[in-house]
Structure formats: C-alpha cells, structure tokens
C-alpha cells in the first residue's frame with residue numbers, strides 16, 4: 001500500500017500523566033495506521049486509553065513521546081470532531097450554535113444557517129423547539145454535537161463514544177450516516193466505543209485498546225475469517241452420526257449434547273455441504289441443521305480476558 | 307482577522323442577550339445619581355466657583371468614579387475570567403480549537419469582544435448619567451459643559467482601566483484555573499487601588515510609613531487626574547482631596563493634605579502626562595497578554 005493512502009500514521013505514541021499517586025501511563029507506546037476512506041472502530045473498556053489517543057489525534061493533548069503524521073496539510077480544516085462530553089454553550093440555541101461553529105469552520109453565514117437548519121431537521125431536533133441547549137436531553141445534546149462535526153463536510157471524522165447517549169433509532173441513524181459518508185464521500189472515520197456489537201455492521205477495521213495498549217489491530221473481515229463457526233445437527237442417533245463425520249472428514253472438534261452434534265471449525269461454510277451430504281447418505285434421520293457464528297464481540301472479550 | 311471578528315461578535319451579542327447586563331446598567335446609573343445627589347446636597351455656597359466645583363469637579367466626579375470604580379472592575383474582571391477559563395474548564399473550547407482557528411485569534415477575539423461590550427455599556431452609563439445630571443442640575447451652560455467634559459474624561463480613564471483589568475484578568479485565568487482564587491486576587495487588586503489609599507491618607511503619619519509603601523495605585527490615580535486635565539478640568543485642592551481618597555493617589559499627595567481647602571490654583575499630583583501613562587498601561591497590558599497567550603498556546607484541554 002502506498003504511503004499516501006494513509007490518512008494518519010501513529011508511531012510509538014505515549015501519553016503519561018502526573019497524578020498524586022505518581023506517573024500514570026494512559027497510552028503506552030502504540031502504533032497504528034489509518035487508511036483513507038475507511039471506518040475504524042476503537043474498542044476497549046473504560047479507561048483503556050481511547051479518549052486520550054483521540055485527544056492527541058485532534059491535537060488537544062500533547063503526546064509525551066511518539067509521532068502522529070497526517071496526510072492533510074491543515075488538519076483543522078478537514079476535521080470533524082465529536083468529543084466524549086457534551087461540551088455545548090448552554091445559553092445558546094441549537095441553530096444559533098451550529099451556525100456559529102459553521103462560521104468558525106469557514107462557511108459564510110447564509111450557508112451555515114442553511115446547513116444548521118438541515119441538520120436540525122435531519123436529527124428530529126425540531127420537536128425540541130429551538131430552545132436553549134441547557135434544556136436539551138443528553139440524547140438531543142449528542143445529536144447537536146454530531147451535527148456540529150458534520151457542518152463543514154469533513155474529510156476526517158473522529159467520534160468519541162457518540163452512540164452512548166443515543167436511543168436505538170438515533171444510533172441506527174448515526175451509523176447509517178457514517179456508512180454513507182465512508183462509502184459515498186470517501187470520508188475517513190474513527191469511532192470509539194466500549195461496546196463493539198453496535199459498530200460491527202459498519203466498521204472496516206478494529207483497534208482494540210486495553211490498559212493503554214493496542215492488543216488487536218485487524219481488518220474486520222480478517223477477524224471474521226478467523227472466527228470459529230459451528231454446525232449444529234439435530235438427529236435421532238447422534239453417536240453414530242458423529243462417528244461417521246469423524247471418520248470421513250477428519251474433524252475432531254465434535255461435541256455431542258443430548259441429540260445434537262456440534263461441529264466447530266473455521267471452515268464450516270466450506271464444509272457444510274459435504275457434512276450434510278455424508279449424514280444424509282448414511283441414512284440416519286436428520287431433524288435440523290444450523291450454522292452458528294460466534295459474535296465478534298465474544299472474540300474481543302476472549303482477547304481482553306487473556 | 308475574520309476569525310477574531312467572528313469570536314468578538316459572538317461575545318458582544320451574547321453579553322447583550324443577558325438580562326443581567328441591563329440590571330447592571332440600571333444599577334450603575336441609579337447609584338451614581340444617588341451619590342451625586344447626596345454630594346450636591348452638601349454644597350451650601352452660593353458662589354459660582356464653589357457651586358461649579360461642587361457640581362462638576364466634585365460630587366459629579368465622585369459619582370462617575372463610582373461608575374468606573376469597584377463594581378466596574380469586579381464586573382469586567384468576572385466577565386473576562388469566565389470568558390476564557392470557563393471555555394477551557396467546561397471543554398467548550400475543544401470545538402473551537404479543533405477548527406481552523408488559531409489560539410491567538412481566539413484570545414484576541416474574546417478580548418476585543420469584551421472590550422467592545424464594556425466600552426459600549428460604559429458610554430451608555432456615563433453619558434446617560436451625565437445627561438440626567440445636566441437636566442437636573444445644569445442650570446448654567448458652564449455647568450452643563452463641565453458635566454459633559456468631566457464625563458468624557460471619566461470615559462477616557464475607564465477605557466484605560468478596562469484595558470488593564472482585561473489583560474490582568476486574562477492573565478489570571480490563563481495561569482490559575484480556580485475561579486474563586488482569581489476573584490480573590492482581583493479583589494486584592496481593588497483593595498490596593500481603591501481602599502488602601504483611603505486608609506493610608508486617614509491614618510496617623512507615623513514614621514512616614516505611607517511614603518515607604520509601594521504605591522500600586524499611583525498609575526491609576528494619575529491617569530484619572532490627567533484625564534480630567536486633558537479635558538480642561540483643573541482640580542482645586544478641595545476636589546483633589548476627595549479624588550485622592552476615592553481613587554488611589556496617596557503617596558505624593560499625603561504631604562499636601564493639611565493645606566487649606568480653597569486654593570484655586572490647579573496643582574498636578576504627578577508630573578506624568580496622559581500620553582506616557584497610556585503608553586505605560588498599554589505596555590503592561592501587552593506583556594500580560596503575551597504571557598497569557600504563551601500559556602494558552604501550550605494548554606491541554608481535558
């Protein structure tokens with residue numbers, strides 16, 4: 001892959017904080033690359049170092065050591081940033097607020113007002129009325145926060161736990177927008193979460209953080225391939241069927257639970273047809289056949305528990 | 307430059323959308339008029355010179371100095387401290403600093419917005435007060451004329467004081483994040499400028515200790531008096547006495563305090579003229595501003 005295809009390159013990035021109890025390493029010598037136009041999930045439990053990493057990426061916090069390089073000349077012109085906390089001007093009204101931040105991003109006033117109104121409607125903020133932001137619920141505040149990051153059509157979008165305050169329909173809407181921006185507009189997106197399942201549908205790459213380190217950096221498809229799949233065969237004579245499968249296909253990972261046979265392999269989708277054929281040919285009665293996939297989340301959990 | 311104006315405009319509009327602003331303006335005009343009325347009540351003399359002195363150079367000026375004095379400093383100081391420190395503490399500055407805005411543009415924008423705002427309300431308060439005083443007491447054209455000249459001189463003084471207080475509060479809020487500490491320091495400054503001179507001029511002159519103390523208020527006292535001089539209002543001793551105890555010029559003045567009151571010859575308290583004073587205030591403010599900028603530029607926003 002050519003160098004200029006990377007939007008961001010992070011090398012040996014470390015952040016230490018001086019605390020009362022001594023020096024605390026929040027981010028510990030991490031390395032990763034962000035490809036242009038892809039969606040990255042930064043996953044990890046609370047305190048893993050996601051926010052600290054993001055703050056260094058958006059230049060609000062200075063690294064203790066290490067280097068971050070961008071392919072962009074002026075980061076702040078193409079950056080859309082959604083912080084973790086709802087840092088809004090409580091005395092302002094949403095349209096006024098969005099227009100102001102739009103203007104600070106270099107959009108002229110008329111255009112900024114138009115875009116502000118567009119997002120105001122898109123995120124169903126109309127029903128809240130154009131009241132002061134102080135009166136907004138946390139979900140509505142989050143939507144305003146997301147809107148401000150989208151105002152100026154950013155090329156790089158960094159969102160720190162944006163889904164936490166949203167309701168399920170708000171989450172679905174956000175993920176849909178992000179997928180659209182990534183596939184149609186080639187926007188590079190980093191999104192953090194302590195929960196992977198909700199992001200699984202849209203992310204292309206996953207970076208798993210734990211105790212300041214990145215413990216897994218993988219393309220999501222790669223991860224899926226490694227995922228062990230299971231074939232569940234329900235039959236009246238499980239012992240005999242299991243015996244046949246063992247003999248003919250040389251799979252040892254077979255477990256029998258009551259009248260079910262569970263075959264595990266990371267090549268199940270390829271083997272499925274063959275196994276079913278063998279079982280049917282043996283003349284044994286087959287009640288049902290299911291493929292069961294382990295969720296990516298369970299893999300992440302396994303990783304974290306190690 | 308465009309960004310500076312955008313931020314300044316926002317500060318300006320925001321301040322005027324707050325009801326407290328109008329409460330402040332109303333309170334200031336009312337209390338100044340009250341101070342004026344009380345003062346005028348004590349002028350018994352029928353002589354024109356005394357009446358003029360009483361009205362224009364004296365109680366009127368005390369009223370005006372109230373406007374440009376303690377409540378004014380507290381007000382500007384608290385606005386400035388909150389304008390920047392609050393954005394950093396609350397984290398709202400995150401969404402400005404991740405946009406194509408330089409931190410110095412943010413700083414200058416906030417400052418010019420507050421300066422424009424305080425200058426506007428000061429103009430409003432001072433000239434409304436002056437007009438009301440002129441309507442109520444300006445029976446003579448000379449008095450009316452004097453009232454407006456005094457108003458203008460106080461405006462000059464308060465503008466210079468604003469610039470200093472702005473940069474001083476900014477400096478405080480850049481280096482100290484705790485609001486309560488900043489307000490306390492501001493309060494000490496007020497004590498030094500406005501209260502200490504009164505205490506010192508009214509305590510016995512033992513061992514000339516007043517002479518030995520550093521005169522922090524010296525610059526502001528001189529600026530106030532020179533602002534009046536520039537507008538052609540020469541002070542007579544009697545007024546200088548009042549002036550000196552209402553703003554701080556205690557040191558040099560102290561030795562003159564027992565001289566009989568009605569000497570009509572104008573006497574300068576300090577030899578420094580308004581222009582050099584302005585330059586001194588601007589230089590001090592610029593240094594404070596620069597130090598604030600250095601700090602703000604390296605600040606991490608958590």
Ligand SMILES: Nc1ncnc2c1ncn2[C@@H]1O[C@H](COP(=O)(O)OP(=O)(O)O)[C@@H](O)[C@H]1O
Pocket residue numbers: 017018019024025026044045046047048049050051052053209608
């Ligand atoms: N300013 C700070 N001073 C001291 N410790 C901090 C500071 N900011 C973050 N930390 C610590 O760094 C660790 C990582 O925090 P953070 O990056 O917010 O994690 P995450 O976003 O993954 O939940 C936490 O243990 C947190 O307490």
Ligand SMILES: [Mg+2]
Pocket residue numbers: 047050051052084160161
């Ligand atoms: Mg976090």
